[in-house]
Amino acid sequence: xxxxxxxxxxxxxxxxxxxxxxxxxxxxxxxxxxxxxxxxxxxxxxxxxxxxxxxxxxxxxxxxxxxxxxxxxxxxxxxxxxxxxxxxxxxxxxxxxxxxxxxxxxxxxxxxxxxx
Amino acid sequence: xxxxxxxxxxxxxxxxxxxxxxxxxxxxxxxxxxxxxxxxxxxxxxxxxxxxxxxxxxxxxxxxxxxxxxxxxxxxxxxxxxxxxxxxxxxxxxxxxxxxxxxxxxxxxxxxxx
Numbered sequence: 086x087x088x089x090x091x092x093x094x095x096x097x098x099x100x101x102x103x104x105x106x107x108x109x110x111x112x113x114x115x116x117x118x119x120x121x122x123x124x125x126x127x128x129x130x131x132x133x134x135x136x137x138x139x140x141x142x143x144x145x146x147x148x149x150x151x152x153x154x155x156x157x158x159x160x161x162x163x164x165x166x167x168x169x170x171x172x173x174x175x176x177x178x179x180x181x182x183x184x185x186x187x188x189x190x191x192x193x194x195x196x197x198x199x200x201x
Numbered sequence: 202x203x204x205x206x207x208x209x210x211x212x213x214x215x216x217x218x219x220x221x222x223x224x225x226x227x228x229x230x231x232x233x234x235x236x237x238x239x240x241x242x243x244x245x246x247x248x249x250x251x252x253x254x255x256x257x258x259x260x261x262x263x264x265x266x267x268x269x270x271x272x273x274x275x276x277x278x279x280x281x282x283x284x285x286x287x288x289x290x291x292x293x294x295x296x297x298x299x300x301x302x303x304x305x306x307x308x309x310x311x312x313x314x315x
Contacts, residue, residue, distance in 0.1 A: 118301040130306040186300040
């Protein structure tokens with residue numbers, strides 16, 4: 086079973102639109118970590134956020150915000166007032182207690198295209 | 202502080218040749234990871250090391266792949282012999298080794314096997 090599901094393969098928006106990228110995860114552990122990474126066209130993987138399973142507080146960082154809901158096993162990512170520079174592939178990832186939180190299991194990614 | 206360093210950035214080789222990818226983790230990081238990224242399979246963890254010791258190599262696709270970490274500042278991923286299906290971007294990442302820490306990724310090596 087896929088542990089991290091990013092059902093949206095590709096999303097296209099126009100600049101200044103808000104966009105939400107969905108992430109649904111599956112784990113039997115009560116302690117785990119969730120992550121979002123960004124992969125711009127240049128190819129590197131850039132860390133955006135980490136959240137542990139005991140912290141369900143939503144987080145806001147500038148135009149970025151994250152909504153963690155254990156009840157629905159989701160960790161969604163919203164970009165407010167999107168910009169062309171936000172165009173990238175975004176990956177959600179999970180690490181679990183049974184691997185000592187060492188192994189990252191990535192979703193398949195969501196490609197975001199922001200047009201001017 | 203320099204990030205994770207990988208070399209070469211691009212490698213083009215012919216089927217059957219040996220390929221060696223290199224990684225220098227961030228100084229002080231105790232865990233090192235090798236990933237492969239392809240369109241078909243996405244990002245896959247191949248192997249990871251803690252304190253230079255291989256912990257989990259269950260992601261290594263077959264015996265043609267091997268990885269070593271002779272010291273805390275250097276790791277190699279070797280493919281021998283290479284095949285066209287090995288064409289991918291190979292990422293190295295490191296982390297301090299504490300539970301749940303984010304992994305810092307290198308720029309990747311784009312491997313093309315003709």
